Amino acid sequence: MNLYELLSNRCERDLLAKDQLHAINFSNLPPSGDATILPPVGVTIVARNPIYLLQQLLTLDGCVHSMLLLSPSLGREAIVSLMRDVGTLTLLTDREDLQDLVGEVELGPRNLETSWLLTTSGTTGIPKVVQHTLRSITATTKIANQVSESQPRWGLLFEMSRFAGLQVAMQALLGGGILLAPTGHDLAARVKFLIGEECSHLSATPTLWRKLLMMPESDQLRLKQITIGGEIADSHLLNALRQKHPNSRVTHIYASTEIGVGFPVNDGIAGFPLDYVTGSSGTKLKIVEGVLWAKLDDARSVIAARHIERDSEEYVCTGDRVEVKDGRVLFLGRESSLVNVGGVKIQIEEVEEIIRQCGVVADCTLEAKKNAFSGAVLSLLVSLKHTDFDHNEAKKNIRDWCRLKLQREAQPATIRIVDSLEMSSSGKIVRTAGRK
Structure with a gap:
């Protein structure tokens, strides 16, 4: 057929x-x-x-x-x-x-x-x-x-x-x-x-x-x-x-x-x-x-x-x-996006999900960059829910949220605000290769 x-x-x-x-x-x-x-x-x-x-x-x-x-x-x-x-x-x-x-x-x-x-x-x-x-x-x-x-x-x-x-x-x-x-x-x-x-x-x-x-x-x-x-x-x-x-x-x-x-x-x-x-x-x-x-x-x-x-x-x-949690199988992220920051294993997608719940954030993606001392450092790209948000104030809100919700190793070292996140032709956020 x-x-x-x-x-x-x-x-x-x-x-x-x-x-x-x-x-x-x-x-x-x-x-x-x-x-x-x-x-x-x-x-x-x-x-x-x-x-x-x-x-x-x-x-x-x-x-x-x-x-x-x-x-x-x-x-x-x-x-x-x-x-x-x-x-x-x-x-x-x-x-x-x-x-x-x-x-x-x-x-x-x-x-x-x-x-x-x-x-x-x-x-x-x-x-x-x-x-x-x-x-x-x-x-x-x-x-x-x-x-x-x-x-x-x-x-x-x-x-x-x-x-x-x-x-x-x-x-x-x-x-x-x-x-x-x-x-x-x-x-x-x-x-x-x-x-x-x-x-x-x-x-x-x-x-x-x-x-x-x-x-x-x-x-x-x-x-x-x-x-x-x-x-x-x-x-x-x-x-x-x-x-x-x-x-x-x-x-x-x-x-x-x-x-x-x-x-x-x-x-x-x-x-x-x-x-x-x-x-x-x-x-x-x-x-x-x-x-x-x-x-x-x-x-x-x-x-x-x-x-x-x-x-x-x-x-x-x-x-x-x-x-597995409470009779449910939850997705954490890809094996390839598990990174080592200061001896602690960090799942990129889990951190992104938490940051998206911050009130000013529309969407975000984390990049893990190699670092000689800590293994990797995290850099955050974020788009805001409203374009008229003050960027400095938005960054402060995001940092405060991360300190409240994330362990120290999972907190991004830098935050960069962009108008929109780049998407691949398959409709997914473009991520940096070679995280490990």
Whole structure:
């Protein structure tokens, strides 16, 4: 089964997706090629416009051996390197600066199981590639047999070339809904489009949700479903979302490119119930030395990439540190963000969560810089809830808060106030590499 066939229950006139200028339905798509035998073809797709990417996925899935989906934010050198490493040497793109690399694809019949090659969402270096299939990507997608009158209207704020973006797109399309995919970097303009198109379902990272909560225009969103993924969803954020959107269902999705969709949490509380670890179906979990390991059932298996750590029982190391407290498994942060300050181990994400609760703070990120005497020192970048706050007074409030709430080693040595924190193309805060 391929993506085109999975959508075969949709009428040719059904709107599938739209942005500010374009719309797509089945009448936009070419048929598959003749029933001839073609050599295995691997295709790389680099798409700034989600509608362009969707057209390519619907056209190519089942007709080519593999599709390597790359972020449009990647530089030319990284793109060429990944194409060479993976062997998908034919490029399709809507980026003008890459047109000299574009090749032609001869479509065969839709009788192949196409490999979907996705990249991890790291913020530094060339990303790593993980191999999926349409089966693993859509394993948890609720497929509608027919389009209802009250179609879910899914807003897309993730890059669609990422695993999280594909999850939104697949749920919108296969769930009988419409994908709303505004383009551009101006978040306010994208939100305005979603409001005008009556977006009812929206998925974003915690970083993006915090930005949305600070935007007055987001009050006009009438959401039925709020989905959070990609980073830790702390109780402060969950409570703020429930307060602003009291009629919405709030779901935290635990997923990654490496393991696919692990499990959803719908109770509106940070972390997940401990009985998820002892459950016998779906995603099997275990905690080893404070780190979460996950094992998917066969229907959602992902072919291992070289960088994925597995044990003898085929559990995958997620790299997420957790603790069990009052029958709840709470996320502490990534193993890679545990730093040593003056002989004390500090979890960066835990400190950030505490600082965000300071009354003047909208969002923040900590950088750990190497220090010959203490191992590392912490430097805080922070954006304020109101731009007219006096910076000196705000810094004093933050320092007082840190002294009250944090042990001495976890208190930032320096504080720098910025207009906004830099986000990666995956919607996460950009963090400094090499903390340890």
